[in-house]
Each structure stands twice: as structure tokens, then as C-alpha cells.
Amino acid sequence: MITLRYLLRRIFYMAITLFAAITLNFLLPRLVPGNPALLILLTKYRGIINPSQLKLIESELNLRGTMWQQYVGYLSSLVHGNLGVSYYYYPQTVSSIILEHLPWTLFLLGTATLVSVIIGVFIGSYSGWKRGLSDTVLQGFSVSLTAVPYFWLGLIFQLAFAVIITINGYHIFPVAHAYGISVTPGPNLPFFLSVMRHAALPLITLIITTFPGFALLMRNTVITVLDEDYVLLARAKGLQLNTIRKNYVNKNAILPVATSVALAFAGIVGGAFLVEEVFSYPGIGFTLYNAVTTSDYPLIEGIFLIITFTIVIANFLVDILYAYLDPRVILK
Amino acid sequence: MTNSTHINDVRKIIASGGSMTRFRSFLKQLMRNWKGRTGALILLSLVLLAIFGYLFAPYNPVSSNAPSFQPPTHSHLLGTDYIGEDIFSWFLVGAGTSLLVGASIAVIAITIGVAVGVIAGYFGGYIDNGLMRVVDVLLVIPGFPLLVILSAFLPPTLETTIIVLGILSWPFISRVIRSQTLTLRRRPYIMASELSGLSGLRIIVRDIIPNLIPLIFINAIFLAIGGVVAQAGLAFFGLGDLRSVNWGTMLYWFQAEDGIVYNAWWWLIPPGIGIILLGVGANFLSNAVYEITQPARGSK
Numbered sequence: 001m002i003t004l005r006y007l008l009r010r011i012f013y014m015a016i017t018l019f020a021a022i023t024l025n026f027l028l029p030r031l032v033p034g035n036p037a038l039l040i041l042l043t044k045y046r047g048i049i050n051p052s053q054l055k056l057i058e059s060e061l062n063l064r065g066t067m068w069q070q071y072v073g074y075l076s077s078l079v080h081g082n083l084g085v086s087y088y089y090y091p092q093t094v095s096s097i098i099l100e101h102l103p104w105t106l107f108l109l110g111t112a113t114l115v116s117v118i119i120g121v122f123i124g125s126y127s128g129w130k131r132g133l134s135d136t137v138l139q140g141f142s143v144s145l146t147a148v149p150y151f152w153l154g155l156i157f158q159l160a161f162a163v164i165i166t167i168n169g170y171h172i173f174p175v176a177h178a179y180g181i182s183v184t185p186g187p188n189l190p191f192f193l194s195v196m197r198h199a200a201l202p203l204i205t206l207i208i209t210t211f212p213g214f215a216l217l218m219r220n221t222v223i224t225v226l227d228e229d230y231v232l233l234a235r236a237k238g239l240q241l242n243t244i245r246k247n248y249v250n251k252n253a254i255l256p257v258a259t260s261v262a263l264a265f266a267g268i269v270g271g272a273f274l275v276e277e278v279f280s281y282p283g284i285g286f287t288l289y290n291a292v293t294t295s296d297y298p299l300i301e302g303i304f305l306i307i308t309f310t311i312v313i314a315n316f317l318v319d320i321l322y323a324y325l326d327p328r329v330i331l332k
Numbered sequence: 333m334t335n336s337t338h339i340n341d342v343r344k345i346i347a348s349g350g351s352m353t354r355f356r357s358f359l360k361q362l363m364r365n366w367k368g369r370t371g372a373l374i375l376l377s378l379v380l381l382a383i384f385g386y387l388f389a390p391y392n393p394v395s396s397n398a399p400s401f402q403p404p405t406h407s408h409l410l411g412t413d414y415i416g417e418d419i420f421s422w423f424l425v426g427a428g429t430s431l432l433v434g435a436s437i438a439v440i441a442i443t444i445g446v447a448v449g450v451i452a453g454y455f456g457g458y459i460d461n462g463l464m465r466v467v468d469v470l471l472v473i474p475g476f477p478l479l480v481i482l483s484a485f486l487p488p489t490l491e492t493t494i495i496v497l498g499i500l501s502w503p504f505i506s507r508v509i510r511s512q513t514l515t516l517r518r519r520p521y522i523m524a525s526e527l528s529g530l531s532g533l534r535i536i537v538r539d540i541i542p543n544l545i546p547l548i549f550i551n552a553i554f555l556a557i558g559g560v561v562a563q564a565g566l567a568f569f570g571l572g573d574l575r576s577v578n579w580g581t582m583l584y585w586f587q588a589e590d591g592i593v594y595n596a597w598w599w600l601i602p603p604g605i606g607i608i609l610l611g612v613g614a615n616f617l618s619n620a621v622y623e624i625t626q627p628a629r630g631s632k
Contacts, residue, residue, distance in 0.1 A: 019470045028485040147611020149561050151568055152583065152604040157593070163595055173458055175592065177484065189629075272477025274565055288477075291568050304481040311474045 002323045008064055009273040014316050021308045025301045026074050030067070037063055057234055084301035088294040094302035097287065102306075105283030108199065108273050109265075117261060124218025124257075125250050128226070129269075138219065142212030151274035154205040158278060161201060164322035173201045176280035202272075202279045217260055221253040228252075256324050262318035266311050358546045361624050362617075368624075371616030374609055375553070382431035385424035393421040393577050401594045410597035414589035421600045422582055429578035430457055430560050430606070433494055437559030438552045441505060442499025446548060447511025448502065450536055454517060464510070470503040479562065483571040493572040499560050505551050512547055550621050557610045564607060579603035 018137045037057040061085070062073045077084070083094035122278050127138045162175040179185065179194040225231065226249060234244045273285030280286060284303055291299040362368035390409075391397060396416035404411045410419040410423030436590075453462040479496060486492045516522060525535045541548075561580070566572050570588075574581055583602040585591075591599050 013465065013468065017472055020469060021473060025481070028481065030484065140598055143615045144608075144612060147557075147608045147615065149564060149604065152600075152607070153563065155583070155587070155600055156604070158592055159595065159597055163592055185359070263415060266474040271472055273476060274568060275478075277569065281472075282500075288480060289569055292480065295484075297484070300481055300484050304477045307474055309475045312472055315472055 002320060007320075009317070010316060010319065014312055017312050018309060021305060021312075022075070025305055026071055029297050029301065030070075032184055050075035063217055078305075083305065084298040086291075086296055086299045088291070088296040088299070094298050097299060098302055098306055101282055101284050101287045104281060105272060105285060106270065108202055108206065108281065108283060109268060111199070112203055112210060112272070113261065113265065113268060116202070116207050116210035117214050117257065119207070120214025121218050121250075121254060121257060123211070124215040124220075125222055125245075125253065127215065128219035128222030128253070129245060129249070135219070138212070138215055142216050145209060145212050148209065149274075150209050151278050154202065154275045156279035157201050174198050177332070178282050198279075198281075200316065202281055204274050205278075206268065206272060207274050209271060210264070213264060214260070218253060218257050221256050221293060224248055225249050225252045249253060253324070258325075259318055259322045262315050265314065269307060269311065337565055354544045355549075358624070362620055364622040365623060367616045368620030370513075371613045371620060372619075374613030375617065378427070378606070378610060378613065379431065381424070382427045385427050389418075389421035389424045391418040391421045393417055393425045401596055404598050410602055411596070413585065413596070413599055414591070414594075416622045419582075419599055419602065422577055423606070426582055426603065427606060429490075429576055430563065430580065431556070433490065433563050433578065434556035434558075434560035434610075436494045436502060437497045437563075438556035440495065441501035441553050441555045441559075442548060444499070445502035446509050446541070446544070447503035449506040450513050450540055450544070452506070453510040453513025454532060454536055456541065457529075460510070463506075467503045467506055469502070473624070475500065479566060480569060480571065484565055488571065488573055490573045490576050493563055493566060497559055497566075501555055501558065501562075504553065508547065508551065509544060512544060515541055519623070546621070546625075550618055553614050553617060557614050560610060563608060564603070579606050623626075 014041060029280045037054055041301065055064075062070055062077065064070070065073070081095060083098070086092050086094055086097055089097060123138060127135045158175060161172045162170070173179070174197060178198050179191060180198070183191045185191055231244060231248050234248050239248075272283070273288060275281070276283045276285035277289045284307070288303045290296075291303070343439075347549070362372065390407075394417060396412075398408055398412045398416040398418070400412060400414050402408060402412040402416070402418045407416050408420065411425060413419055413422070448463050448467070452460040479500065482496045483493065486496065522535060522539055525539055530538075563572065563578070564580030564583060567574065567584045568587065570584065573582075576582060580603075582599070586599050588595065
């Protein structure tokens with residue numbers, strides 16, 4: 001159950017968070033010394049600086065007028081969905097670049113998260129139910145994995161399966177990129193297979209480092225649920241163990257795992273960005289990495305804003321969804 | 333005056349021993365637990381490596397004196413990198429920088445986190461509400477993109493990385509400290525101090541923080557290791573001072589200079605193993621702390 005008061009308060013804090021992100025985004029580039037418009041002219045056109053051209057670029061980058069005017073201008077362009085123009089890919093807009101690369105990241109993140117949750121729920125449920133050896137193995141495994149940096153594991157996999165190990169002179173997986181150069185993007189089988197082969201190593205890296213967290217959480221909630229009175233009652237009235245496990249324990253234990261997905265997502269995004277860099281995977285993370293190396297500030301800012309908005313809003317929606325799915329939860 | 337000293341005496345008896353004695357007995361218990369011993373041993377060896385390792389570096393890590401991409405040999409125990417620098421020396425010197433970065437981040441984050449947590453938990457009311465809302469906002473913003481944007485705009489130095497990571501790492505610990513302060517507040521000896529008319533600040537410094545030391549200690553270790561990993565991640569992303577010799581920049585140059593193409597596993601493995609050992613040591617230690625502080629649940 002959700003009270004209106006709770007809903008309004010949450011929306012208020014969400015608005016403050018987003019506003020803080022936007023303001024940070026506005027202030028940061030203006031604290032950096034140097035004129036970005038001049039930088040574009042120098043790097044892109046390498047010649048005589050034409051004052052009218054400078055003015056044009058300045059107004060395009062929203063750098064004219066007082067700070068306050070710039071801020072209002074910045075906000076109004078954001079409302080219109082305008083994230084500015086990239087320095088490096090000038091005159092391409094930031095939103096068009098993000099839209100071009102976002103699907104690859106969503107594909108990686110979505111698949112990795114989904115598979116990790118499924119594996120985690122299965123292993124966690126088994127381990128919480130059986131305890132003993134499987135429990136020890138799971139805990140040892142997840143403890144040693146929490147210490148492994150995502151990107152280092154990615155590099156190890158890349159070195160092992162795309163460079164060192166060969167079968168009949170062929171590598172098992174490609175070193176980098178999202179699909180081979182010989183296939184044409186579109187709804188055809190060779191393209192699909194190529195995409196899958198290229199996504200395999202990044203996905204395996206992300207899944208191996210992500211699922212133990214979900215498995216441990218599932219295990220712990222299963223153990224808590226097993227102590228509940230209704231499980232005792234189910235046992236007492238002689239229900240089959242499988243029925244108890246499926247309908248009484250797992251169903252109730254899955255809810256906390258579901259909410260943790262949204263929180264874990266923020267962490268997985270960071271991991272996915274680094275993994276994309278390892279495999280030159282053309283998603284938002286690799287784009288951000290390129291933007292960092294080319295000092296493409298508008299692109300860095302645009303990506304930060306999009307990711308922040310997505311995660312903050314997703315968190316909010318999951319909280320609401322949780323209260324809706326579990327009638328015991330009262331948010332007020 | 334006599335009355336207040338009397339209450340002070342009672343307070344001391346209830347608190348049983350000074351804060352250092354309590355911390356020492358906590359350490360003793362930690363050493364009696366095998367997980368605690370293992371964790372402490374791993375972390376201590378890494379700290380010693382970080383402090384004295386550079387003395388054993390056979391070469392200057394940033395001078396090339398051998399062919400590039402050479403696999404391990406007698407003169408270069410871990411081989412050489414893309415311009416013939418000795419990787420074993422990089423690893424030893426890098427350990428010092430990486431752990432120093434981690435420790436500095438932990439110091440900043442612990443200072444802010446403990447201050448915010450104790451103040452929020454002790455004073456409660458509007459102060460608590462205000463501070464915890466700030467924490468909520470900070471916890472929701474995705475960490476890595478925020479780190480990237482801050483590091484991209486600020487000057488690329490190791491100091492920037494330390495300050496940015498330190499300032500972004502405190503919210504979680506402040507929550508832990510706050511909830512612990514809330515329970516401490518209700519203890520009889522704290523109430524006795526309050527009745528004796530001691531100021532809030534004095535109670536915080538003399539009674540509350542000393543009792544939080546085990547908690548602060550274990551969190552500091554985790555913050556330091558989180559700091560090492562985060563710095564490595566940022567460096568790998570091309571942010572911060574890439575000329576600095578540390579485990580993160582080792583991995584950055586491995587990637588940037590096509591270590592993969594040259595199959596230079598000897599360059600990739602050492603920094604990763606270093607970071608993993610840090611994490612494994614900390615996990616052993618935290619499991620031991622968990623067993624000590626919650627004996628009933630830990631032994632299950």
C-alpha cells in the first residue's frame with residue numbers, strides 16, 4: 001500500500017536529485033578554464049578564427065550571456081531534449097550519438113542482469129534449502145569473486161579465449177567489437193550469429209561477477225522464510241516438500257531479490273562501462289571512454305545525465321512496484 | 333562538582349575500561365579466530381609490500397632498459413612492458429601508490445562519514461532528517477558515471493582522484509555509524525553522562541566514538557580496498573594521472589598499448605592478483621568480525 005503523502009515525498013526527493021545532477025552538469029564545464037567554442041574552432045577548422053563563426057558556436061553551446069541566462073537557456077534546451085553538440089563529432093548532436101549507441105548497452109545490461117538474476121535465484125534457492133556443501137561452495141565462490149575487478153576478469157577472458165586458445169587455428173571468440181565486418185546489420189541470421197559471438201565474452205564477464213550477489217541474497221531470504229510460521233504450518237499439514245519449496249518459500253523469497261535488482265543496476269552499469277571498454281563494444285560506456293580520451297565534454301555530460309535519469313527513475317518505479325506486488329509493504 | 337565526579341566514576345565502571353583496552357580486547361578476539369588471523373596476515377603482508385616493496389625494485393620502473401614485450405626471465409622476473417620497462421619494479425612501486433591512494437580515500441571517507449553519522453544519530457530530529465536526505469540523494473546517483481564526469485573536468489592528478497573518491501565514498505558508512513550511534517545513545521552510561529551535564533560534543537568524543545572504533549576499523553579497511561579498486565577502474569578508463577606508477581595505470585597501459593595483441597599475460601596478471609588478494613584478506617577479516625560481534629548467528 002502506498003499513501004499519497006509517501007508518493008509526493010518520493011517525487012519531491014527524486015526531483016531534487018535530478019535537479020542536483022543537472023546543476024552539477026551545468027556548473028562543471030564552466031569551472032574549467034578555457035573557451036570550448038575556441039577549442040572547437042581550433043581543433044576542427046585549424047585556421048583563421050572568424051569572429052562571427054565563434055559567436056555562432058558560442059550560442060550553439062549556450063555560452064553567451066550572464067551565468068543566469070546561460071542556466072535558464074540550458075534548462076530550456078534540456079526540456080526540449082537538446083543535450084548540446086559534440087565537440088569531437090561536431091556538428092553531430094549528443095542525443096543522436098547516445099541514441100545510436102544506447103541499444104548495445106541496453107542489450108548487454110539487460111541480458112546480463114536477467115541471466116544473473118535467474119542463475120542467482122536458482123543457485124540461492126538450492127543453497128538456502130539444502131545448506132551443507134553447496135552453501136559453503138557458494139559462499140567461498142562469491143566471496144572470492146567480490147574482490148575481482150570486472151574489467152580485469154574481462155581482460156583475462158579476452159586473453160584466454162580470443163588470443164591464446166585456438167581450435168583448428170580459429171579463436172573461440174572474437175577480440176572486440178559488436179559484430180564482424182563481413183555481415184550486414186539487419187534481420188538476417190549471419191548478423192544475429194555474429195552479434196551473439198561478439199557479445200559472449202562481455203556477457204560472461206558481467207554475469208560471472210553479478211550473479212553471486214543475487215545468489216547470496218536469495219539464499220539468505222530463503223533461510224529467513226524457512227523460519228516463518230506459515231512454512232511450519234505447511235509442513236505440519238503434510239504438504240509435499242516440492243510444493244512448499246515452490247509455492248511457499250521461493251515465491252516469498254524472490255521479492256527482496258527483485259527489489260535489489262534496481263539497486264544493483266547502478267553498480268552493474270559501472271561494470272558494463274569498463275567491460276565495454278575492454279572489448280571495444282560500441283555501447284554508451286565505450287562512447288564515454290572515447291569522449292574522455294578526446295575531451296568531448298558535452299558528450300560526457302549527456303551520457304552522465306541520461307544514465308542518472310534512467311537509474312533514479314528506475315529506482316523510484318521499482319519501489320512503487322514493490323509495494324504493489326507485496327501487500328505487506330506499507331509505504332507512508 | 334562532587335556529584336558529577338561521582339557519576340563519572342559510575343560511568344567508568346559501567347563502561348569497564350578505557351577505549352584502548354576495549355579495542356585491544358577486540359583485536360585479541362580477532363586474532364583468536366582463524367579467519368581473523370588469515371585476513372590480518374594477508375593484509376599485513378600487502379601493507380609491508382606497499383611500504384618497503386620499492387626498496388627491492390631491481391630497476392627504475394619508468395626507465396626502459398630491455399627489449400619491449402619480453403616474457404619473464406632471470407633479469408626481469410615479470411618480463412617487460414611495451415617500452416621495455418621492468419614489470420616487477422612497476423608492481424612493487426605500484427603497490428605503494430595504490431595502497432596509499434586507498435588509505436587516503438579511507439581517511440577522508442571515514443572522517444566525513446563518522447562525523448555525519450554520529451551527529452545525525454546523536455542529535456536526531458531535524459539534523460538527522462536533513463543529513464539522511466542528503467545521504468539518500470547521494471546514494472541514488474550512479475557512482476561510476478558521477479566519478480567519470482568529476483574526474484574528467486577536474487585536473488588529472490592523483491590528489492584529485494583521492495579527493496573525489498573520498499568525498500563520494502562516505503554516504504554508506506555514515507548510515508552504518510548512525511544506526512550504531514542510535515543504539516549507543518540508549519545505553520545507561522551515555523545517559524549517565526548526559527545527566528551529569530556533559531556537553532553533547534564531549535559525549536560524542538569521549539563516549540560514543542571510542543565505542544565505534546571496531547566498526548570504524550573494519551569499515552576503513554573496506555573503504556581503502558574499495559578505493560584501490562575504484563582508482564584502478566578510473567585509471568583504466570583513462571582518468572586521473574596516467575603517468576603515476578600504480579596497479580590501475582598498469583592495467584590502463586596494458587590495454588592502451590595492446591598488451592592483448594602481444595599476449596603479454598605477465599603484464600596483466602600481477603596487478604589483478606594484488607587487488608584480488610586485498611579483497612580476499614578483507615573478506616576473511618570481516619567474516620571474523622561478524623562471528624565475534626554476532627556469535628549466535630555466525631556459528632550457524
